[in-house]
């Protein structure tokens with residue numbers, strides 16, 4: 001009789017608990033696009049003032065911004081054009097942007113400096129880690145997610161950043177009454193977002209028709225929205241407020 005060989009490999013769950021294996025489906029593919037000289041210089045010259053680092057852990061916005069103004073968090077700001085416009089239009093609100101695409105980070109800092117915006121700080125890191133490690137619960141007035149990568153193919157839907165788990169994380173980070181605002185030009189993603197939000201506990205839909213809202217004046221048109229309009233796509237905005 002052959003002796004049964006002892007199983008030496010661990011389950012993925014055991015390995016994860018021991019920190020030896022991290023299973024992660026990311027919502028982005030790191031595009032190492034070349035930074036322009038201006039983008040690189042903007043990062044080099046202004047990261048000290050505008051940059052926030054994942055490695056510094058939980059932030060206290062009153063210390064970071066030196067005031068107690070409300071805080072808006074934007075996930076995946078792209079080149080930062082609309083984020084900078086919003087920050088410029090609301091000087092009594094603090095904005096935190098998160099983006100993994102380095103040229104976008106450089107472009108955003110450059111636009112913010114050109115616009116004289118001082119109420120904006122930037123993370124250059126995966127938003128999932130930032131939410132877990134750097135943002136305290138119950139501290140945000142608004143979370144913005146505009147035109148997240150739609151991951152069109154069904155086999156890639158698991159990469160979409162919006163999921164039941166994600167919307168629950170956002171709920172924890174919002175203050176009571178705080179709003180989670182999403183926009184997309186991809187109808188199937190809009191339907192999935194709506195389904196996730198409707199089955200989530202602890203949110204009220206701001207929409208009078210219990211689905212989508214008209215684009216609020218406060219959200220500037222983005223590059224992706226313009227493109228979507230040119231292609232004849234619709235745009236869907238969703239706003240849900242955190243219940244008491």
Ligand SMILES: C[S@@+](CC[C@H](N)C(=O)[O-])C[C@H]1O[C@@H](n2cnc3c(N)ncnc32)[C@H](O)[C@@H]1O
Pocket residue numbers: 027028075076077078079098099100101104125126127128146147148149150161222223224225
């Ligand atoms: C389709 S673009 C939209 C950019 C911008 N919001 C706009 O409307 O023009 C999505 C952006 O989200 C960023 N992104 C995707 N997943 C992310 C994550 N987990 N953390 C931070 N940024 C992310 C991508 O790098 C990309 O720039």
